[in-house]
Amino acid sequence: MDFTISPRIEEFRSRIARLVEDEILPREADPASYDAHENIRTDLLDTLRATARAEGLWCLQLAPETGGQGLGKIGMAVCYEEMNRSIFGPVVFNAAAPDDGNMQVLEKVATEEQKACWLEPIVQGRVRSSFAMTEPAPGSGSDPGGMMLTRAERRNDRYIVNGRKWFITGAEAAEHFILVARTSEDPRKGLTAFLHHRDTPGFRIERRIPIMGPEEHGGHCEVVYENMEIPVENRLMEEGDGLKLTQIRLGPARLTHCMRWLGLSKRCVEIAEAYAQDRMAFGERLSQRESVQMMLGDLAMKIEIGRLLVMKAAWELDRGGYARKEISMAKVHVANLLHQAADTAIQINGARGYSKDTPLEWIYRYARQARLVDGADEVHKMVLHRSVEKEGRGFWHWDVGE
Incomplete structure (x- = not known):
């Protein structure tokens, strides 16, 4: 069993460590660096992100053709651990939830047209994103396949969505959403995933839910879908592939x-x-x-x-x-x-x-x-x-x- 890492991974780790030590930790120690929700102020974040991008430490988790460095999961484990020496670290390198997971899944399953429209702006840091799956009781929680209540009904070339989600991380700051909704009663193939913009008619943020801890940018929100229309080309994968x-x-x-x-x-x-x-x-x-x-x-x-x-x-x-x-x-x-x-x-x-x-x-x-x-x-x-x-x-x- 080989527990060594490659020189390339170590080179990225050491460069991340230096940036965290020299640029991020001093900001973390300054009370003026925080926004009202105890995260880094967005104007300061933009400055630090520009530094990370200039030093080639941006979106390391993604493939080179997507805009990253293709580190793989082992390289990510080394580098993410180093990034989060600071509470501000991951978001500076565009490696924080929920954008991190959304970028990785879109890179893996989206069509080329979908990547250009929905993934590239997140990679570039121009927009943020959310993953809308969890629902208020009795809706989906740990068992989305069996409990999801939000429905998407196919009508010709579009789907009509109705339902409610909550604790949707980053929703208040997000422009792009990945939505999981029920399209049939099949226990394994009953869910489908979609992409939609924040300003799509029929979608609204009901409230930002107050929580015990500090918050990601955009908080944790309850959102509502009322007859929201999603064109079929905004479906991710095939109908029934949501789970x-x-x-x-x-x-x-x-x-x-x-x-x-x-x-x-x-x-x-x-x-x-x-x-x-x-x-x-x-x-x-x-x-x-x-x-x-x-x-x-x-x-x-x-x-x-x-x-x-x-x-x-x-x-x-x-x-x-x-x-x-x-x-x-x-x-x-x-x-x-x-x-x-x-x-x-x-x-x-x-x-x-x-x-x-x-x-x-x-x-x-x-x-x-x-x-x-x-x-x-x-x-x-x-x-x-x-x-x-x-x-x-x-x-x-x-x-x-x-």
């Missing part, structure tokens, strides 16, 4: 979340270590206390476990596999790790960690959603148990080379 498209998109997207969360987890350790080295209490530094050493050592171990889980899933995807088990294991582990890392770092920093003098409280509030988004922990564990039931001892097999 397939969600699987193509969401599997890798779950993994890219984990890549980024590992970077944030490492940042928590970094902040905690620095404070423990400086802080004196009862005649000794915090870093000399066994209890603190055990807390940080435990995090170091769990971060490395997360990196190995992510890398195995990335390797499996790069060689053409689906990595369903590997992604579920990584998703559960890293989501919980991020929460633990932020909590531990706050505990070591004391009142300083609870304040806004460090990004730890930002990360802590952000981390709570990690165990919910793209499949709650319990859903992934249920899926893993089904695999154990089906495969038995073979669940833990090693692939044998030729």
